[in-house]
Every structure is written in structure tokens, then in C-alpha cells.
Amino acid sequence: MKAMQERKDILQVRDIHKDFSGLKVLTGVDFEVKENEKHAIIGPNGAGKTTLFNIISGKYKPSSGSIIFKGEDISGRSPHALTRMKICRSFQMTNVFKELNVFENVRAGVRCDHGLRYNFLKRPGSIPEVNEKTEEILALVGLADAGETPARELSYGQQRALEIAVTLSTEPELILLDEPTAGMTREETIEAIKMIDKVTANRTLVIIEHDMDVVFSLADTISVLHNGSILVSGRPEEIREDQRVKDAYLGEEAG
Amino acid sequence: MSDIPVFFLHGLVYAGLLFLISSGLTLVFGMMNVLNLAHAAFYMLGAYFSYSLLNATGNFWLSLIVCPLLLFFIGAAVERFLLRRVHVYGHVQELLITFGVAYIITESVKWIWGNYPLGVNLGGFLSGSVNLFGLFYPIYRLFMFFCAILISLIMATVLYKTRIGIIVRASVDDSEMVNTLGINVPLVFTGVFGFGAALSGFAGVIAGPLLTTYPGMAAEILVDAFVVIVIGGMGSLVGALVASLMIGELQSFGALLFPKLSLALMYMLMAAVLIIKPSGLFGEEQ
Amino acid sequence: MINQRSFAQFLGWGIFVLIVGVVLPLGVRQYQVALLTEIIIFALFAVSYNLLLGYAGLLSFGHAMFFGVGAYTVAIVLNHISGLSFFGAVMISVMVTTVAGFAVGSLLLRHKGVPFALLTLAFNALFYAIATKWHSITGGDDGLSIRLPDINLGFAHLKTGDITVFYYITLLIIGSVxxxxxxxxxTAMGQTVLLVRENEERMKFVGYNTNVSRLILFVFTGFLAGLAGSFYTLHYQFTSISAISIDMSTIVVLMVIIGGTGSFIGPILGACVYIYLQDFLSDITDRWPFIMGLIFIFMILYVPRGLSGLIDSFGERLRGRWHLRSSVEMEE
Structure with missing residues (x-):
């Protein structure tokens, strides 16, 4: 525990506000994520979790406030710029290249990371490291044998795995996962947690999750988002015992 | 100096014409998300129908009523039998089909009426001039301007005061939502598309006697109408109104002050809007 | 997605077309050779257009602005710079077109879909207006004629005025392009274009600047159209206002839709069919553009994959492995 306290903050979210034409979704979100931490964001439906993710990952600009990544203010930067700074996110609804096979889905990100983006002369597979890296990522998420399968023909569980593989393809230091186990069966969820735990080793993870089992088995730190701001942040056991959380979140769930 | 009021009025007249065309274009776009490239071809058809009807009957008022009606049916048929069939394939196919219709109309016009300009002669009081505070101004241009205002007022009344207007405006905002309310959206689409064609045809009828009636007139005004809706913001009627006035006056005074640059001025304005506010003056940010 | 043929298959086709291209002019009349030259030039124009439409999903109604800039620049520089060589003129022409493509592309950067189509048409109208009004440079409605410089390779002197010689030069240069x-x-860029079309949002989130990718492609296709345009002028030794008109943009749309946007070969096929059909129909009737329009509408309604799509499915049927390619680009 002590070692964790001394780690540096990799991400600081400072007083983020967001409103959509008058509708206040986020009303001052503050929290920080330490290097190599597994940080879960939980909260009832409509608390603004996905909006917060969209702001951190550059899809939306915050109305006010700042996001600081490794000491640099990155709020309002475009998604591709953030990806190149090693922040990468996944999507709640699988968002991959459906017409491409699994291998090419992942290679799209890997070759971008290797600078093979707009090259007029080289083919996408012309750098051996790119292909090797792609194979490596596929093996990591358990899709090594599915390389040739078109993404749209994958089973649901495999699609979710591919979603994570594409997220990993750019070698992110900070990974943002938006409900990676949504819609999975119990068994699939357990497998998925194992896999996520494995692939995020030595990286920083921020995860939005509904499934409390996932949250408590995976996270070092939990932040509870309620009514557009962070109600409390702390270690899982603290959150479990916190009366405010019980009132706000668990109470609502029961009701 | 006495030129200035004349050119100002000229600008207003052209703005009125542009608004008649661009309002239909932008309404259809806002509602169906279809940019109708045949819109100006309907305008041209209005002018040619009117020319033939005038030759046959000599009654301008008759063509003012009959030609838009004809175009309503042509427009509705294009929507019902062509556009709707390719709707499932997406915007590219929709654009291409209206493009094909525009092409065929232009070629038909060349075939039927010939590939040369036609003059439309108006008899009666419309061809005279009137003394406006010491300024002699052609009655016909004033007539055009009042037609544009009249039609705009009728359109505003229909859109904002009637049930069908509410449905149309709601469809512009969210056609799926309207669909779930049990309203026959396809029928509304056909109607609005036909109405846009009729509006465009009406503009053609009143433009015929002033501007030349020739097969290139469609492409010419189409580009101006496009510039209007880019500047005003695609799908915005208020934007179309403001931008029509801007373009009308800009072209009129441009011709007076910088005759060599008058065309470029319009594009410079468009480029400036694209740089500063890509969605147009009254367009919604994406 | 675009139907991607295997390398061997394409090479086979390439060699076949090349042999036909080399042998064909030997047995036919000069008029036919000139027609073949025109086909090659328009094939490049159509291929460049299809990189926008078929590969990137960007519908432009103003591709002739680049064709026209290429055509006019060649004519203007050959008229104003004495002693300029054939290739010098072509080089300047494509450079100017590339700059024009960059200027227009930067303004269109943030647009796609319907606004993109509308803006390309508006810009084409602007270029057309410039060409008609700037009489002292462009010759306005009269157009510009040129004296075609011969090519001196040191060991050989090519008389470019000879129809067959010009044909081979075109075949070599435009064919290789x-x-x-x-x-x-x-290539990586070509695949990036396809992926941006398929899922732009995800491309952003794996690190691609999709606006930049669109701009690069737009400039590249402008460059190609400019090259086609410059050869158009060199071929006719004349350029007219029609080279930069919306009618010229219309022609390339017709060619590509008739040929099919779903494959690389489609637009080339479209250029062949369009030019031969035009040649054939214009002998019979003055109303041939009307017939082209009907064919166009027919293709959109009933053959959305174009002639190349028809040939593909016919070929597959013959080989007895008929299956629907769900990857037809338009039907997303």
C-alpha cells in the first residue's frame, strides 16, 4: 500500500464541467490516477461516466476544467493526438472495422504506432515488427487463431476481445475501457477479467464498469460518480463500507 | 450616386429569386438529408413551361398557377419513383439519382426547345416602369420582389401556424421521432419534395421574362443557391433568407463597384464563411 | 469494401492490356488510334475520380476543376515560355494542379458527404468562371491552341504530332501512372483511405488524423486529374472552356458510375464504354447525351455495381461459385 502512495499521478482530472445545450452532465469532476493503477469509475446510470470518458479521450471538449496527463494539459486535444501521446480507449458498443479480418483490424493501430500511416510506397505489412506486434496482441487477447476471420463473423465474446485488442494496438500507457464486459455471460465475464488483468499489467487502466464483481476483483482504486461529480474515491474496501456510496449508488440500484 | 438605389433594388429582386429557390432546397435537405441537384432543373422547367404556355395562351397569370402545379407533380414523381428506390443505398446514390434527373431534364430541354436562348415577351402593365420617389424602376422587377415576399409569407404561415407545418418542422429536427408518432412520413416527404419543386418552378416562371431562358440557366442559379445554403447553413430557412440577401446585394453592388471581381466576391464570401464557421452562419455545429 | 483482386490476377490483366495496347494501333486507322489515346487519358481521369468515390466514399461534382487546371496550365506555359519541353510543360502543369488541389482541399477539409458534394460543385463553378473571365490568359470562350513540342531523347527524336507516336507516349506515361x-x-495510405471510409471514428481513436488523410487523398486525385488534363490538351493541341466545365465533371461521374465504383478496373471500363458509345451514338443522333443520361439512371437503379460488378458476378457464376459479395461498397 505504501508503495502505491508514492507513485506519481499519471492522469489528473481537474474540475471538469460539461453541459449539452444547457443540460449539465458533469458538474466539476476531480480525481487522479496513479501510474500502473487500476482505477474503476462506477456510478448509477446517467451519472455521466461515458461523457467523462469521451472528454478524457478527446471525443468531446470539456465546457471547463482541465485534464492533465503526465504534467501536460491535454484538455480539448483531438483523439488522434491523444492516441499518439499513448492514451487509448475502447468503446461500450463494439466499434471495429467490420469488413476487415481480425488481423487487419489490429494491424491498423499497430502500423499507425509505427508511423506507417499515409505512406504512398510501403504496404501495410512491409515492416516485419508490425506483423509480429499484431500477432503478439492477438495472442494476448486470445484471438491468435481468429486472425483470418472477418470481424463481423466473430462471436460476441470475441468481438469484445477484438475491441480490447484494437485498443491495445497503439501500445497505450493509459488505457480507458468503457464497460468491457457489458452483455457478457458470467463465464465470459470471468474470462474477460482475467484477460484484462493480464493485458493491462504494467500499464495504467481506467475502467467504467457496471458489474460490481468485476470492479472489486480488478480495481486498486474506485471513484464513484454521482450527479455529475465524484462522490468519493478510495480503495475497494473503503468504498464498500462508505455510507454515502450505499445511499447514492447501491440504494438506487435496489430501488 | 442615383445608381445606388437602383442597384439596391436589383439586389433585392435577385435575393428574392434566390430565396425562392434556396428555401426549397434547404427545406428538402433539412428534412430528408437529400441535396436535390435537380432543384434548379425544376426552376428551368418552370421557365420553359411558362414560355410555351405564354406562346399558346398569352396569359402570364395562368402560367403562374399552372407551371408550379405541373412541377409539383413532376417533383413528387421523382421522389416517389426514383429517390425512394435508392434511399436504402445511402446519400451517394440519392445525390447521384438527382444528378441524373438534372442531366436528363437539361438534355430534354435542349431537345424540345433547342440549345439557344429564348426571349419571353410580356405585354400589359408588367412591362412598364413606375415612378418610385423620382426613380423610374421596371414594374416587373418590383412584381418579382413582391411575389417572393408573398410566397415567403405564405410559407412562413404554413410552417408556423398549421398542423402540416408543425409536422414538417418536426421532421426537419427528427424524422424518426415523427415517424413513431404515427404520421405518414414518406407521404410528407413526397409532398415536401413536390412543394420544393413547385417553389422552384414558380421562381422559374417569374425569372423567365427578366433573365434569359436557356439550357444553362439551371446550372447557373444552382451554384448561386448552393453558395446561399453553404453561407446560411444547410437546413436553415433563416440562414437561406439572410444569405440570399447577402448574395443578391453582393452580386448587384459587385457588378457596380468591381465589375471584374463580381463573381469572385461571392466565392470569397463563401470561403471566408467556410474558414470561420464551416457549418454556415445559421447552421448547427456538428 | 472494394473488391481487391490478387496480385497475380491483376498482373495478368495488366500484361494482357499492355499487349493489346501495344499491338492495337498497328492494324487500325489513325482515327481509331486517336480514340484509343483519348480513352487512356480519360481512364486516368476516371481512376483518379474513383479513388475519391469508390475508395474514400467522397462524392465530388467538381473533379473537372483539376482536369481543367492541368489542361489550361499546359496550354498557357507552352504559349508563354518559349523553348519549353514537352515534359517540362507537363511537370509545371501537375505542380500547379497540386497547389490548386491543396488550396481547395484545405477549405473542404472538414466536410464530407452532402456538403462535400455541394462544395466541390461550387468550386468547380468558380474555376470555370475564372477561366471564362480571365480572357487575356485563358483565351476565354475561344480557348487556347498550342504548338506541340517534339521530344528529344538524345538518341531519338519523337515527333509528337504523329498520332501513333503520341499514342505510345500516352500509353507509356499514363499507363504507368x-x-x-x-x-x-x-499501400499503407491506400488502406488508410479505405479504413477511414469504413469507420472514421475508430481510425481517430487509433491515432490517424482523418482530416489529413482526406486532404492527402484529395490533393493526390487532383494531381492525377491534372495530369490527365494536361495530356488532353497535348492530344488535341488545343484546350477549350469545356475542359474545366461542370459538364466535364459530369462526364467523369457518368464514366465511373457506368463502369462501376466497386473495383479498380471499373472506371477504366467505364471510360472505354463511354467514349466508344459517344463515338457511335453521336454518328446516329444528336441526342446522345440524353441516351447517356438514361443509361446512367438505369445503372443507378438496377446495376449499382456498374459494368465491372456485372462482369464479376457473371464470371463467378460461370465458375460455379456464385456467392454474394456482401462487401459491395454502396450498400452500406
Missing amino acids: ILFCWYFTR
Whole structure:
């Protein structure tokens, strides 16, 4: 525990506000994520979790406030710029290249990371490291044998795995996962947690999750988002015992 | 100096014409998300129908009523039998089909009426001039301007005061939502598309006697109408109104002050809007 | 997605077309050779257009602005710079077109879909207006004629005025550029273009600047159209206002839709069919554009994959492995 306290903050979210034409979704979100931490964001439906993710990952600009990544203010930067700074996110609804096979889905990100983006002369597979890296990522998420399968023909569980593989393809230091186990069966969820735990080793993870089992088995730190701001942040056991959380979140769930 | 009021009025007249065309274009776009490239071809058809009807009957008022009606049916048929069939394939196919219709109309016009300009002669009081505070101004241009205002007022009344207007405006905002309310959206689409064609045809009828009636007139005004809706913001009627006035006056005074640059001025304005506010003056940010 | 043929298959086709291209002029009349030259030039124009439409999903109604800039620049520089060589003129022309493509592309950067289509048409109208009004440079409605410089290679002196010689020059240069375009669709950039079309949001989130990718492609296709345009002028030794008109943009749309946007070969096929059909129909009737329009509407309604799509499915049926390619680009 002590070692964790001394780690540096990799991400600081400072007083983020967001409103959509008058509708206040986020009303001052503050929290920080330490290097190599597994940080879960939980909260009832409509608390603004996905909006917060969209702001951190550059899809939306915050109305006010700042996001600081490794000491640099990155709020309002475009998604591709953030990806190149090693922040990468996944999507709640699988968002991959459906017409491409699994291998090419992942290679799209890997070759971008290797600078093979707009090259007029080289083919996408012309750098051996790119292909090797792609194979490596596929093996990591358990899709090594599915390389040739078109993404749209994958089973649901495999699609979710591919979603994570594409997220990993750019070698992110900070990974943002938006409900990676949504819609999975119990068994699939357990497998998925194992896999996520494995692939995020030595990286920083921020995860939005509904499934409390996932949250408590995976996270070092939990932040509870309620009514557009962070109600409390702390270690899982603290959150479990916190009366405010019980009132706000668990109470609502029961009701 | 006495030129200035004349050119100002000229600008207003052209703005009125542009608004008649661009309002239909932008309404259809806002509602169906279809940019109708045949819109100006309907305008041209209005002018040619009117020319033939005038030759046959000599009654301008008759063509003012009959030609838009004809175009309503042509427009509705294009929507019902062509556009709707390719709707499932997406915007590219929709654009291409209206493009094909525009092409065929232009070629038909060349075939039927010939590939040369036609003059439309108006008899009666419309061809005279009137003394406006010491300024002699052609009655016909004033007539055009009042037609544009009249039609705009009728359109505003229909859109904002009637049930069908509410449905149309709601469809512009969210056609799926309207669909779930049990309203026959396809029928509304056909109607609005036909109405846009009729509006465009009406503009053609009143433009015929002033501007030349020739097969290139469609492409010419189409580009101006496009510039209007880019500047005003695609799908915005208020934007179309403001931008029509801007373009009308800009072209009129441009011709007076910088005759060599008058065309470029319009594009410079468009480029400036694209740089500063890509969605147009009254367009919604994406 | 675009139907991607295997390399061997394409090479086979390439060699076949090349042999036909080399042998064909030997047995036919000069008029036919000139027609073949025109086909090659328009094939490049159509291929460049299809990189926008078929590969990137960007519908432009103003591609002739670049064709026209290429055509006019060649004529203007040959008239104003004495002693300029054939290739010098072509080089300047494509450079000017590239700059024009960059200027227009930067303004269109943030637009796609319907606004993109509308803006390209508006810009084409602007270029057309400039060409008609700037009489002292462009010759306005009268157009510009040129004296075609011969090519001196040191060991050989090529009389470019000879129809057959010009044909072979066109076949070599434009033919290799078309081959490069095919290679381009397989490169990292070519694949990026396809992926942006399929899922732009995800491309942003794996680190691609999709606006930049669109701009690069737009400039590249402008460059190709400019090259086609410059050869158009050199071929006719004349350029007219029609080279930069919306009618010229219309022609390329017709060619590509008739040929099919779903494959690399489609637009080339479209250029062949369009030019031969035009040649054939214009002998019979003055109303041939009307017939072209009907064919166009028919293709959109009933053959959305174009002639190349028809040939593909026919070929597959023959080989007895008929299956629907769900990857037909338009039907997303």
C-alpha cells in the first residue's frame, strides 16, 4: 500500500464541467490516477461516466476544467493526438472495422504506432515488427487463431476481445475501457477479467464498469460518480463500507 | 450616386429569386438529408413551361398557377419513383439519382426547345416602369420582389401556424421521432419534395421574362443557391433568407463597384464563411 | 469494401492490356488510334475520380476543376515560355494542379458527404468562371491552341504530332501512372483511405488524423486529374472552356458510375464504354447525351455495381461459385 502512495499521478482530472445545450452532465469532476493503477469509475446510470470518458479521450471538449496527463494539459486535444501521446480507449458498443479480418483490424493501430500511416510506397505489412506486434496482441487477447476471420463473423465474446485488442494496438500507457464486459455471460465475464488483468499489467487502466464483481476483483482504486461529480474515491474496501456510496449508488440500484 | 438605389433594388429582386429557390432546397435537405441537384432543373422547367404556355395562351397569370402545379407533380414523381428506390443505398446514390434527373431534364430541354436562348415577351402593365420617389424602376422587377415576399409569407404561415407545418418542422429536427408518432412520413416527404419543386418552378416562371431562358440557366442559379445554403447553413430557412440577401446585394453592388471581381466576391464570401464557421452562419455545429 | 483482386490476377490483366495496347494501333486507322489515346487519358481521369468515390466514399461534382487546371496550365506555359519541353510543360502543369488541389482541399477539409458534394460543385463553378473571365490568359470562350513540342531523347527524336507516336507516349506515361494508382490502393495510405471510409471514428481513436488523410487523398486525385488534363490538351493541341466545365465533371461521374465504383478496373471500363458509345451514338443522333443520361439512371437503379460488378458476378457464376459479395461498397 505504501508503495502505491508514492507513485506519481499519471492522469489528473481537474474540475471538469460539461453541459449539452444547457443540460449539465458533469458538474466539476476531480480525481487522479496513479501510474500502473487500476482505477474503476462506477456510478448509477446517467451519472455521466461515458461523457467523462469521451472528454478524457478527446471525443468531446470539456465546457471547463482541465485534464492533465503526465504534467501536460491535454484538455480539448483531438483523439488522434491523444492516441499518439499513448492514451487509448475502447468503446461500450463494439466499434471495429467490420469488413476487415481480425488481423487487419489490429494491424491498423499497430502500423499507425509505427508511423506507417499515409505512406504512398510501403504496404501495410512491409515492416516485419508490425506483423509480429499484431500477432503478439492477438495472442494476448486470445484471438491468435481468429486472425483470418472477418470481424463481423466473430462471436460476441470475441468481438469484445477484438475491441480490447484494437485498443491495445497503439501500445497505450493509459488505457480507458468503457464497460468491457457489458452483455457478457458470467463465464465470459470471468474470462474477460482475467484477460484484462493480464493485458493491462504494467500499464495504467481506467475502467467504467457496471458489474460490481468485476470492479472489486480488478480495481486498486474506485471513484464513484454521482450527479455529475465524484462522490468519493478510495480503495475497494473503503468504498464498500462508505455510507454515502450505499445511499447514492447501491440504494438506487435496489430501488 | 442615383445608381445606388437602383442597384439596391436589383439586389433585392435577385435575393428574392434566390430565396425562392434556396428555401426549397434547404427545406428538402433539412428534412430528408437529400441535396436535390435537380432543384434548379425544376426552376428551368418552370421557365420553359411558362414560355410555351405564354406562346399558346398569352396569359402570364395562368402560367403562374399552372407551371408550379405541373412541377409539383413532376417533383413528387421523382421522389416517389426514383429517390425512394435508392434511399436504402445511402446519400451517394440519392445525390447521384438527382444528378441524373438534372442531366436528363437539361438534355430534354435542349431537345424540345433547342440549345439557344429564348426571349419571353410580356405585354400589359408588367412591362412598364413606375415612378418610385423620382426613380423610374421596371414594374416587373418590383412584381418579382413582391411575389417572393408573398410566397415567403405564405410559407412562413404554413410552417408556423398549421398542423402540416408543425409536422414538417418536426421532421426537419427528427424524422424518426415523427415517424413513431404515427404520421405518414414518406407521404410528407413526397409532398415536401413536390412543394420544393413547385417553389422552384414558380421562381422559374417569374425569372423567365427578366433573365434569359436557356439550357444553362439551371446550372447557373444552382451554384448561386448552393453558395446561399453553404453561407446560411444547410437546413436553415433563416440562414437561406439572410444569405440570399447577402448574395443578391453582393452580386448587384459587385457588378457596380468591381465589375471584374463580381463573381469572385461571392466565392470569397463563401470561403471566408467556410474558414470561420464551416457549418454556415445559421447552421448547427456538428 | 472494394473488391481487391490478387496480385497475380491483376498482373495478368495488366500484361494482357499492355499487349493489346501495344499491338492495337498497328492494324487500325489513325482515327481509331486517336480514340484509343483519348480513352487512356480519360481512364486516368476516371481512376483518379474513383479513388475519391469508390475508395474514400467522397462524392465530388467538381473533379473537372483539376482536369481543367492541368489542361489550361499546359496550354498557357507552352504559349508563354518559349523553348519549353514537352515534359517540362507537363511537370509545371501537375505542380500547379497540386497547389490548386491543396488550396481547395484545405477549405473542404472538414466536410464530407452532402456538403462535400455541394462544395466541390461550387468550386468547380468558380474555376470555370475564372477561366471564362480571365480572357487575356485563358483565351476565354475561344480557348487556347498550342504548338506541340517534339521530344528529344538524345538518341531519338519523337515527333509528337504523329498520332501513333503520341499514342505510345500516352500509353507509356499514363499507363504507368494508372498502374501506380493500382499499387497505391495496396499501400499503407491506400488502406488508410479505405479504413477511414469504413469507420472514421475508430481510425481517430487509433491515432490517424482523418482530416489529413482526406486532404492527402484529395490533393493526390487532383494531381492525377491534372495530369490527365494536361495530356488532353497535348492530344488535341488545343484546350477549350469545356475542359474545366461542370459538364466535364459530369462526364467523369457518368464514366465511373457506368463502369462501376466497386473495383479498380471499373472506371477504366467505364471510360472505354463511354467514349466508344459517344463515338457511335453521336454518328446516329444528336441526342446522345440524353441516351447517356438514361443509361446512367438505369445503372443507378438496377446495376449499382456498374459494368465491372456485372462482369464479376457473371464470371463467378460461370465458375460455379456464385456467392454474394456482401462487401459491395454502396450498400452500406
